[in-house]
Structures are given as C-alpha cells and as structure tokens.
Amino acid sequence: MACSEQSRVACGIGGFYTALAIESVLPILHSGPGCLFNVAGVLALANGRQSAITYYESSIPSTNFCEEDVIFGGVERLRNLTAKALEYYKTDLVIIVDGCTAEIVGDDIEEVANDFADSETPVIFASLPGFKGNNVWGHSQILNAIVDQYLTKPSKGVQKGLVNIFGVLPYYDPFWLGTLEQLENLLTDIGLTPNIIYGPGKGIEAVNQIPDAEFNLLVGPWVDLDIVEKLKVKFGTPYLHYPCVPVGATEIAAFIRAVSEYAKLDSEKTEAYIKKNEDRYYSYLWRFNRMGGVMFPQKFYVNASASAAVSFTRFLINDVGLIPQKIFISENVPEEHHAQIEKWLREPKYDGIKDYEIVFTDDGGLCDVEIKGLKSTDLELTRACLFGTTWDELTAKNNGFPFVSISAPYGDRAVVNKSYFGYDGGITFFADLYNDCIYKFLGSGSVANIDVQPEAALGADAC
Ligand code: SF4
Numbered sequence: 001m002a003c004s005e006q007s008r009v010a011c012g013i014g015g016f017y018t019a020l021a022i023e024s025v026l027p028i029l030h031s032g033p034g035c036l037f038n039v040a041g042v043l044a045l046a047n048g049r050q051s052a053i054t055y056y057e058s059s060i061p062s063t064n065f066c067e068e069d070v071i072f073g074g075v076e077r078l079r080n081l082t083a084k085a086l087e088y089y090k091t092d093l094v095i096i097v098d099g100c101t102a103e104i105v106g107d108d109i110e111e112v113a114n115d116f117a118d119s120e121t122p123v124i125f126a127s128l129p130g131f132k133g134n135n136v137w138g139h140s141q142i143l144n145a146i147v148d149q150y151l152t153k154p155s156k157g158v159q160k161g162l163v164n165i166f167g168v169l170p171y172y173d174p175f176w177l178g179t180l181e182q183l184e185n186l187l188t189d190i191g192l193t194p195n196i197i198y199g200p201g202k203g204i205e206a207v208n209q210i211p212d213a214e215f216n217l218l219v220g221p222w223v224d225l226d227i228v229e230k231l232k233v234k235f236g237t238p239y240l241h242y243p244c245v246p247v248g249a250t251e252i253a254a255f256i257r258a259v260s261e262y263a264k265l266d267s268e269k270t271e272a273y274i275k276k277n278e279d280r281y282y283s284y285l286w287r288f289n290r291m292g293g294v295m296f297p298q299k300f301y302v303n304a305s306a307s308a309a310v311s312f313t314r315f316l317i318n319d320v321g322l323i324p325q326k327i328f329i330s331e332n333v334p335e336e337h338h339a340q341i342e343k344w345l346r347e348p349k350y351d352g353i354k355d356y357e358i359v360f361t362d363d364g365g366l367c368d369v370e371i372k373g374l375k376s377t378d379l380e381l382t383r384a385c386l387f388g389t390t391w392d393e394l395t396a397k398n399n400g401f402p403f404v405s406i407s408a409p410y411g412d413r414a415v416v417n418k419s420y421f422g423y424d425g426g427i428t429f430f431a432d433l434y435n436d437c438i439y440k441f442l443g444s445g446s447v448a449n450i451d452v453q454p455e456a457a458l459g460a461d462a463c
Contacts, residue, residue, distance in 0.1 A: 008407070009042065011135065012132055012138040013029070013035050013099045014042070015135055017172070018198075020170075020171070021170030025203070030078045033062065045412070046390065063078050065102055079112050094116075095146075099130060139169055144227070156212055162192075163263070165180065165219070166219075167220030168307075174415050182419055182422055187217075187259070215238050220244060220310075222306060223307060244344065247314075247422070248315040248423075252421075253278065280423065285430065293434070293438070294437045295437075296322060296402065297385050297401070300323070301326050301370075305330075306333050309407075313345050318348050333360055368392070384401055388406065388407055389411075400441075
C-alpha cells in the first residue's frame, strides 16, 4: 500500500503510467477525479518533471467516479466513455483501469472490455485499486493484462538475436527513458536486436514482436520476473536475469560478458568493445583534477527502490570504493525476493566492508530517523553520503551529507534523458557526487555570488 507520509511509491492505479509509456496505448480511468493527480505527483511531476509519450495526463478519458456511481454503479457511464474514446482518439490499444471506489462497489470492467471484443482497436482491462498494492504492483497488472489479453496469438517464429527488455519500470524509475535508450545502443553495438516496448517510436509494433524474441533480458532485481516467467510458459521464451541496471565500468563489463555468453556472441568482439570503452572511462576519471578539491565521505546510506539500491550500492563499492553503512529498500518488496536481493547487494566485497544492515520496509522515513539518531562518534568521518529520493535530500541537507537523487520521487527538476547507465552513467554519477561534495563542504565553490549578498561576500565596510 502507498504511504501518505513522504510518498516514495504511488498507489496501484499508478500502473496506468506503464500504459502511457507505450506509444499510442490509451488508458481509460474508471476512478475518482483525484486518483490520476495523486499518482502523477510521485511518478511524473515531482519525479523529474516527466510527462507523456502520446497522451498528456489532462487528456486521458476518466469517468470521474462520483457519489451517484457509488449508489447506482458506473458501468454504463464507463461503457459510453469507452465508445466515445474509440471514436475520438487515435489509438492502437485501449486499457480500461479502475481504482478503489469502482472496485469496492463491484463495477465489472471486464464485462465492459468484453463488450468491445469486436472493436477494430483492441480493448483490454486491468484492475488497479490502491488498496491492493502500490504502483509497482499496478505496473505488473498492466503487463500481465497485455500478455494475457492482447498477446493471444502464438509466435510467428523465433527471430535470431531479437531480445525483449524488461525490468526497467517506466516513470517510477526516473531515468527509464535515457537508460533504455543507452541499453538499446549497447545491445545493438554488440550484435543483438533489442525490442523495447516503452518510449517514442516503439509502441504496438514492439509489443507484437514480444512472442518472437530469441530470449528475454530482465535487468533488475525483481520487477518483471513474473512477466518473463509467464512468457517462458506461454511462448517458450527463455530469459536471462541480470540483477541490476549496470552503472560504471565494473558492472557494465560483467553485464556485457553475461549477455554475450548467454547469446553466444563472438567473445573476441565483446572483449574488444569492453577494452575500448574501459580505456575511455578510466581516461576521464584519470584527467579529473583533484587539486584543492574535497574527498568523498567514505561511508554511505541508501534509501531507494530495490532496483536503484542494487545498482548504486554495487557501483559505489566496486568503482568508487565507498563503504555501505545501511541500505533501506522502501518500496515494500514481496518477501519471497528479499533473500536474493540481499545476496546481490552483498556480492561485491573488499576488506573495508564490515557487515551492514539491509532493511526492507514500506516506511521511507526510517532512514531519516536513523540518521537523526546518530552521534558524531557513530561515523568515523562524522559525515556520510546519502543516496535516495528528493525527501532524503532534506535529510542530507540537514546533516551536511553529500547527496545524489537516484529514486522516485527524484525531485521537481527535469531529468529529460539523464541516466547513470553504463560507462557514461558512472562518470556522470561520479561528477554529480563530487559536485555536491564541493557544494556541501566548500560552499558554492570558488565563485562568490556578489549580486545576491554583497555585504556577505565583500564585508560590510567594503568599498
Ligand atoms: S488509493 Fe484508491 S482512491 Fe486513492 S488514488 Fe489510489 S485508486 Fe484512487
């Protein structure tokens, strides 16, 4: 369930953002008028100022479920709305979704979807009431609906090298678009044909190709595991499960080797690709000027989704040499995945790392409570880094901790195509962390803003 204090997940109806991420797929909401904007805050507006691929939120059809519908039911209005949407919207697939009130009064959205079984544009349904789960659960409901109700024909035949990509959760992962773009480029470079359903220029054609893939590639600790398992049963498609979106040189090299080996690609070409990109990666880090700069605090906290926690913890240990202090995973991960996620978090090792705690919770405020309770002697360097959401930015600011936003809600600033994926992503993250260290430890850097605070910058008696 979503938590109303410092929300880090939206409620189940937030799953409609997965439909919005697929070009020309139109969700129709059978829910209260406020539901859409409740989830838009966490998943879009305050999460990197994201918006639509095809349909802006303000143009999504909604029955705006009200008191009258609670008494008499809203099925008839939903049926009329769906008919009008099919008439006026240019769309490839309609997904009817409902929220809590429609679900509680027992409105049957399956029946309404079935009424349009002969429509030229397919109409399917997914129940997304917030009382059943959060937006991650809602995302799974949408993908399951597409696989169960839309992908009903058998594969036309396996296409060699075609790979479906799963595990990156659109909108909720603030970097999803940039990450998928870079992942697509990488897989193409090493000789595969990635099939990604989200983002501009993909859409229903990509969805239609799902059954024909040679294999499914799941990048992430647990989201979409149910989908690749279902596709294995339904179409016989095997899958490779890689634990995280790779960030930095160590992880991306391991990722490329794992994919290359699984797809039986030319290992010499794979190694040449890694060598070329590693040389470039380390040359950027080498030319980074440390003179008169600052050092990173050695320890770090994470308060984020499981996907972000695994990606960045592994990167920070492997490539930056920092030591995890405590990892909070605040998206209510189902218990059956905890042991595997913990194993992946503890895989990278070196001597400085002692045992550290991993906390699975739906209470995003625990990290703040933990840090507030620290005595200066609790941390060897008194300061640590913190990586999390825009809420954690406040905790970091109050304690002088360097901070980088890695998880929803990212903050009220544009992400656009930013990503920490791979080689370039590792360099960008390193720079973002360093810049916040400079800001937190040295003020705004070497330039004083004399326009804003002349008396502070020049002294009261100056001039
Ligand atoms: S919890 Fe229910 S009523 Fe509230 S926004 Fe989510 S779907 Fe709507």
